[in-house]
Amino acid sequence: MTTQTITRGETVLDARGVTMRFGGLTAVRNVDLTVGSGEIVGLIGPNGAGKTTFFNCLTGLYVPTEGEVRFKDQVLPPKSFKVTAAGIARTFQNIRLFANMSVLENVLVGRHTRTKEGFWSAILRGPGFHRAEKASRERAMELLEFVGLAPKAEHLARNLPYGEQRKLEIARALASEPGLLLLDEPTAGMNPQETRATEELVLAIREKGVAVLVIEHDMRFIFNLCDRVAVLVQGEKLIEGDSATVQSDERVIAAYLGEPFEDAPGAEEVAEVEAAEAQAEAQAEAVEAQAEAAEGEGEGEGEEDQVEATEAEAEAAEVRATEAQAEAAEAQAESTTDAAPGKESDR
Structure with a gap:
């Protein structure tokens, strides 16, 4: 590795x-x-x-x-x-895989920060592009072998058992060579x-x-x-x-x-903090997705895997933002009913 x-x-x-x-x-x-x-x-x-x-x-x-x-x-x-x-790479408390992508494709998403091929290389599909694409796939397979998921490389991520989804998240994080x-x-x-x-x-x-x-x-x-x-x-x-x-x-x-x-702090204050955090995370993820997409366009990064990865991440961030906003509303509602001590989320 x-x-x-x-x-x-x-x-x-x-x-x-x-x-x-x-x-x-x-x-x-x-x-x-x-x-x-x-x-x-x-x-x-x-x-x-x-x-x-x-x-x-x-x-x-x-x-x-x-x-x-x-x-x-x-x-x-x-x-x-x-x-x-x-x-620096991370995994999340709630699994955040691209459910409709294959196990291998999920790891390739994690590789995009280490891909150096640019716009003209992707358009012309010259030797450099094919070498980079081959190297990314080989590296992704190495990581799947490392976490024990190589035999399931072509499976959809959503079809993996829970424990293997956690392993896949770790493999994807490691793909950025942290x-x-x-x-x-x-x-x-x-x-x-x-x-x-x-x-x-x-x-x-x-x-x-x-x-x-x-x-x-x-x-x-x-x-x-x-x-x-x-x-x-x-x-x-x-x-x-x-x-x-x-x-x-x-x-x-x-x-x-x-x-x-x-x-x-009392239960109501704790719930208020959790609600504020959930709302802030939703807003931050939406801004991050827009910033990353804009930066990718500004740099002219045209490699197909890289573009697909950015689009997939932006789409996933929108979904997470919606979920986090719903969580914020729920947390705010709980704060008014003094239900914070029973919450399982940890912010």
Whole structure:
């Protein structure tokens, strides 16, 4: 598996003072976090702790209200597709595959940030175009072999079992050749066998020199897997350390048992934050899709696979925006009925 050349131990991700506010509501407050090359770091916390919002700040979907995010000592651009091109890839809490595309085509979508062939190459279909197309397919098949999906390359993504859809999302993320992979609840909904297979896959990814930052609610998975674990509670980092240190901290235990902290927000305030986040994510994804499509047109990128990938991503972003807007409306309704404690979504 080919990855970017990174010296082991180098700081890959450096997030400093990251704060994210939605109007007068603060979802993430002054969070610092670093990840070194070849390291697996876990991010845990109760529902509504701000974990996914923090991920969105790291990947350019949100622009932090305060603070900065650096990748390999470079401040990241505030656009998610440019963050991907810089070397950070992610998966999502809710699976976001192109259901009507084949398994192979889904991975080829992830390759488009590394495709260099331009407009005239695609029009003329010269030797360079065919070499690039062949190389992309070969690389995609290597990744499918790596995650165990090569025999199903021509299957539609929607026909894969749930656990294999999660693997496909990881393969697509790896197709962009990241130096850092962000996994948002990769074992959600999995049985113990699937969870163990995911753990082995993440360890194999680390062995290839890719740093990993993972959000997860399965504590056994996190503590078995991670070199370090950071805990978010009410948008703030409560503690960071090795598994033994975090597991024995009384504040962490209290947070997971639901014991209130001093000045802890009420259920209505939590629901308001979740509603604001859902609406902001919907708007950000719609803007991102438009920006990426416009940038592709401006650069004259005409390779067929690349154009199809951009169009597919734009279409998917529109769908996600609609879903997120519906989620925002639902969250807002729940805030008025004090139903926030029962919500399963974690922003």
